[in-house]
Amino acid sequence: FSSAELEHIRAQFPILRRDLHGHPLLYLDSAATAQKPSRVIEAEATFYREANAAVHRGAHTLAGEATELYEDARGTVARFLAVNDDEVIFTSNATEGLNLIAYAIGNASLGRGGAAAAPYALREGDEIVVTELEHHANLIPWQELAARTGATLRFIPVDDSGAIDVDAATGVIGARTRILAVSHVSNVTGAHSPLETLVPLARAAGALVVLDACQSAPHLPLRPRELDVDVAVFSGHKLYGPTGIGVLYGRAELLNALPPFLTGGSMITTVTMEGAEYLPAPQRFEPGTPRIAQAIGLAEAIRFVDELGFDRIAATEHQLGARLLAGLAELPGIRVLGAGIDAPRVALASVVVDGVHAHDAGQVLDNVGIAARVGHHCAQPLHRRLGVTASLRVSAGVHTTADEIDQAVAAIAGVRHFFGLTGENA
Ligand code: PMP
Numbered sequence: 001f002s003s004a005e006l007e008h009i010r011a012q013f014p015i016l017r018r019d020l021h022g023h024p025l026l027y028l029d030s031a032a033t034a035q036k037p038s039r040v041i042e043a044e045a046t047f048y049r050e051a052n053a054a055v056h057r058g059a060h061t062l063a064g065e066a067t068e069l070y071e072d073a074r075g076t077v078a079r080f081l082a083v084n085d086d087e088v089i090f091t092s093n094a095t096e097g098l099n100l101i102a103y104a105i106g107n108a109s110l111g112r113g114g115a116a117a118a119p120y121a122l123r124e125g126d127e128i129v130v131t132e133l134e135h136h137a138n139l140i141p142w143q144e145l146a147a148r149t150g151a152t153l154r155f156i157p158v159d160d161s162g163a164i165d166v167d168a169a170t171g172v173i174g175a176r177t178r179i180l181a182v183s184h185v186s187n188v189t190g191a192h193s194p195l196e197t198l199v200p201l202a203r204a205a206g207a208l209v210v211l212d213a214c215q216s217a218p219h220l221p222l223r224p225r226e227l228d229v230d231v232a233v234f235s236g237h238k239l240y241g242p243t244g245i246g247v248l249y250g251r252a253e254l255l256n257a258l259p260p261f262l263t264g265g266s267m268i269t270t271v272t273m274e275g276a277e278y279l280p281a282p283q284r285f286e287p288g289t290p291r292i293a294q295a296i297g298l299a300e301a302i303r304f305v306d307e308l309g310f311d312r313i314a315a316t317e318h319q320l321g322a323r324l325l326a327g328l329a330e331l332p333g334i335r336v337l338g339a340g341i342d343a344p345r346v347a348l349a350s351v352v353v354d355g356v357h358a359h360d361a362g363q364v365l366d367n368v369g370i371a372a373r374v375g376h377h378c379a380q381p382l383h384r385r386l387g388v389t390a391s392l393r394v395s396a397g398v399h400t401t402a403d404e405i406d407q408a409v410a411a412i413a414g415v416r417h418f419f420g421l422t423g424e425n426a
Helices: 003-011 038-050 061-081 094-109 114-120 140-149 166-172 195-204 252-257 292-308 310-329 358-367 380-385 402-418
Strands: 088-091 127-131 152-156 177-183 208-212 231-235 246-250 268-271 276-278 334-336 348-353 373-375 391-395
Touching (some): 038 292, 061 088, 061 246, 088 094, 094 140, 094 208, 094 231, 094 246, 140 152, 152 166, 166 195, 177 195, 195 208, 292 310, 310 334, 310 348, 310 402, 334 402, 348 358, 348 402, 358 391, 358 402
Parallel strands (some): 127 177, 177 208, 208 231
Antiparallel strands (some): 088 246, 231 246, 268 276, 348 391, 373 391
16 A cells, blocks of 8 residues: 555554554554454444344334345355355354354264254264364364264374475375364464365365464455365454454355254244254354344445455555564564465564563563564464464554554564563573
8 A cells, every 4th residue: 555545544443543651552463353444333333323123023114224234244245255145154253153163063963954964974083184273263163073073183283384284284184084174374473374285185085174264354355165165264353343243154055954053043944842943044053133233344344445455455464574574584582483484474473582471572562552462372282383382473454554564673673672682592
């Protein structure tokens, strides 16, 4: 973006006008949650002010308007993903989406869903494959599914650089693989996963492919069909949308074959005291009063990024990411996790400062108004594999400027000075 465009983008984020400890807020934590443009905040507020009602089956006009807005939001998400409306399920976040699919498959494994669901049932000896760099949200639900069904959870290791080991993948994905669950972009290294290798391996094994698209959806066009995945999930709040809303895309045949995860009202055709018949997707997976205002806010966020255009977002963020990595590479005593990975990446870096705990480093940045994330970023196994317990992560959004990246690099350089450490191995 040109500096005039960036100024225009920044003016749309009211939070960027606040300060932190006397410094203008420098927000570099978009990978945890993105800030919200005014139009998203307004879209949600306008719904509450003008059209709030429970959706579906209301006889009154407001209920009809609310339903139309909610279903329009679904249509906006479907167009964003280039899929059909009934393949879009609204969840509360990506975590719920991943649990939804894991529990639905677990229910199929218990015999729920009958003959239609049987092909997706897991048996003892079946294998679920993840990678060593997954966020806990794309690991623990699969651990639980394996424990409930007797399936075995296997993982594709990462190599010393932090990259998914594609050579090892051929030995892990095989005839017993029933599910491959993998992230599109790592929330620790920012590197794209080698889907072009992993997905065909899973397909050859006849496995379902579940994609955790949390860290890709805000940065590049997400096309589940082109990627040949069966399921893709992401969170609205990382895509400049509200909290409390996520999306699960599922191939229609799969969704309509699987039994539900959560059950209750608004998802049935008939109910007796003994049992219930379920509606097809999406209703089958959206019991209860849905996240109406949040879905409407998410649709507005999608219009916001669509208007900016992913080609331009990606080009700008690519430059910021390269500038960030180049700047950090110059600094003594700073290790960037995954710096050596040979793959495209988003504008994000997790660093370890020699001799300084990530939390202390984060505090030093906060003192000068920089919001960064510290900890294991819900990826403990990856941190363990790379020999560290925690890191300091900075991540850019559409409002991030090159000057902000330079300020962050300078602040990270200053961390070791702050603690009286200088030189390579102080
Ligand atoms: N997967 C990845 C790669 C993530 O970065 C996150 C968010 N930190 C999640 C899953 C979970 O998202 P949420 O907390 O919004 O459910």
